[in-house]
Amino acid sequence: xxxxxxxxxxxxxxxxxxxxxxxxxxxxxxxxxxxxxxxxxxxxxxxxxxxxxxxxxxxxxxxxxxxxxxxxxxxxxxxxxxxxxxxxxxxxxxxxxxxxxxxxxxxxxxxxxxxxxxxxxxxxxxxxxxxxxxxxxxxxxxxxxxxxxxxxxxxxxxxxxxxxxxxxxxxxxxxxxxxxxxxxxxxxxxxxxxxxxxxxxxxxxxxxxxxxx
Amino acid sequence: xxxxxxxxxxxxxxxxxxxxxxxxxxxxxxxxxxxxxxxxxxxxxxxxxxxxxxxxxxxxxxxxxxxxxxxxxxxxxxxxxxxxxxxxxxxxxxxxxxxxxxxxxxxxxxxxxxxxxxxxxxxxxxxxxxxxxxxxxxxxxxxxxxxxxxxxxxxxxxxxxxxxxxxxxxxxxxxxxxxxxxxxxxxxxxxxxxxxxxxxxxxxxxxxxxxxx
DNA sequence: AACAATTGAGAATTTTTCTTCACAGAGAAA
DNA sequence: TTTCTCTGTGAAGAAAAATTCTCAATTGTT
Numbered sequence: 001x002x003x004x005x006x007x008x009x010x011x012x013x014x015x016x017x018x019x020x021x022x023x024x025x026x027x028x029x030x031x032x033x034x035x036x037x038x039x040x041x042x043x044x045x046x047x048x049x050x051x052x053x054x055x056x057x058x059x060x061x062x063x064x065x066x067x068x069x070x071x072x073x074x075x076x077x078x079x080x081x082x083x084x085x086x087x088x089x090x091x092x093x094x095x096x097x098x099x100x101x102x103x104x105x106x107x108x109x110x111x112x113x114x115x116x117x118x119x120x121x122x123x124x125x126x127x128x129x130x131x132x133x134x135x136x137x138x139x140x141x142x143x144x145x146x147x148x149x150x151x152x153x154x155x156x157x158x159x160x161x162x163x164x165x166x167x168x169x170x171x172x173x174x175x176x177x178x179x180x181x182x183x184x185x186x187x188x189x190x191x192x193x194x195x196x197x198x199x200x201x202x203x204x205x206x207x208x209x210x211x212x213x
Numbered sequence: 214x215x216x217x218x219x220x221x222x223x224x225x226x227x228x229x230x231x232x233x234x235x236x237x238x239x240x241x242x243x244x245x246x247x248x249x250x251x252x253x254x255x256x257x258x259x260x261x262x263x264x265x266x267x268x269x270x271x272x273x274x275x276x277x278x279x280x281x282x283x284x285x286x287x288x289x290x291x292x293x294x295x296x297x298x299x300x301x302x303x304x305x306x307x308x309x310x311x312x313x314x315x316x317x318x319x320x321x322x323x324x325x326x327x328x329x330x331x332x333x334x335x336x337x338x339x340x341x342x343x344x345x346x347x348x349x350x351x352x353x354x355x356x357x358x359x360x361x362x363x364x365x366x367x368x369x370x371x372x373x374x375x376x377x378x379x380x381x382x383x384x385x386x387x388x389x390x391x392x393x394x395x396x397x398x399x400x401x402x403x404x405x406x407x408x409x410x411x412x413x414x415x416x417x418x419x420x421x422x423x424x425x426x
Numbered sequence: 427a428a429c430a431a432t433t434g435a436g437a438a439t440t441t442t443t444c445t446t447c448a449c450a451g452a453g454a455a456a
Numbered sequence: 457t458t459t460c461t462c463t464g465t466g467a468a469g470a471a472a473a474a475t476t477c478t479c480a481a482t483t484g485t486t
Contacts, residue, residue, distance in 0.1 A: 136352050138348045142443095158463070158465090159463055169446095170464080171446085171447095171464095172444065174466080175443075175466095207419075349474090353474085371432055371433085382476080382477070383433095384432095384476090387434080390433095405431090
């Protein structure tokens with residue numbers, strides 16, 4: 001379910017948008033200013049934010065960079081009054097994915113929303129294609145075993161690892177460790193202990209959700 | 214953070230357990246009966262449920278199979294009065310991972326909790342190792358491109374796909390499609406349209422979260 | 427029939443993986 | 457100190473696997 005956050009101080013507009021978005025298969029929430037929006041974004045993960053540029057309290061132009069910084073994958077569409085189109089351009093520069101001038105027709109908005117999300121879809125795929133090393137790495141059962149060992153044990157030294165893996169030729173283990181290191185899935189601390197890198201950890205947990213049920 | 218849900222009608226016990234679990238690095242919530250528990254499980258994802266077998270309203274024995282069905286990866290430890298040990302055995306059969314007889318020492322519980330989660334960790338790894346075909350599949354850039362295309366376009370026929378991929382040798386595409394089919398990441402409908410399998414979809418979305426930020 | 431779409435089989439090629447050899451440091455034992 | 461064993465790392469060729477390419481067959485459309 002695609003989650004959209006509507007941020008606008010006008011309650012009528014907010015309610016209206018939430019209803020329309022709901023009818024169109026999205027899962028909408030709303031907030032009436034920047035602070036509230038940031039809180040909601042903290043608590044939950046949204047795919048898209050519709051952000052009014054002018055609001056009492058923290059306004060959209062202020063909020064925009066904060067959202068982008070903490071939630072880089074979240075898409076943002078600015079809602080700007082016609083008179084402030086110039087600032088819309090500025091908004092695009094600081095990370096908005098699109099903008100719409102008020103007043104707008106609801107269809108206009110939906111089109112922008114859908115286009116925006118389509119582009120995001122494409123972005124995902126780009127990333128998917130560029131992480132070749134990682135996937136090559138994961139293709140080998142021995143290497144996956146290493147990852148899982150490190151996931152369970154946190155830290156291990158070279159020889160302990162080869163013993164646990166029950167591989168008698170230690171140079172073979174070394175071969176795979178080198179590949180894992182080059183793909184940045186594991187790292188070594190000062191005392192030569194091997195451990196999962198942050199990236200590596202992400203992968204292990206992510207994998208588990210794939211293999212599930 | 215490991216999330217644990219305590220389900221018991223005794224408020225004192227509930228509060229006590231929540232406190233202890235919190236002190237021991239878990240992230241606990243509580244519910245006072247089966248219905249409430251199911252709601253919480255719906256809203257949020259828990260790693261482990263401590264489930265009292267005897268409660269007013271929907272009791273633990275009733276709740277157990279419902280939890281297991283909708284959240285198969287969530288581990289469950291039953292809390293049973295000594296007098297109902299027999300039903301504990303039954304509980305194990307319907308999917309509980311362990312049980313503890315009341316009254317219990319808090320350490321006893323923590324041991325069971327930790328063991329249970331350790332086993333879960335191991336389970337993840339098992340799955341990771343057994344899905345070899347899938348990883349082999351993902352190791353190839355062309356095949357990942359196919360997945361992403363199908364993710365974007367939903368359905369595609371053979372020749373349209375080869376054109377979009379800009380691969381002039383169609384037999385090459387065919388080769389990879391066969392492999393994807395064998396790994397059950399894509400499927401074909403009656404009109405020979407290729408599309409992502411449920412498994413395939415899961416992978417694409419999961420991958421995107423790895424590549425993130 | 428004519429033509430495009432779709433699939434398969436196997437040889438040729440490229441990548442990965444395995445194996446063997448070589449080397450260096452650390453600490454224990456003689 | 458010297459010798460020995462265990463640890464940790466690198467590199468190159470052989471073996472195995474994956475990928476590409478070539479030829480061919482089958483199916484569906486116009």
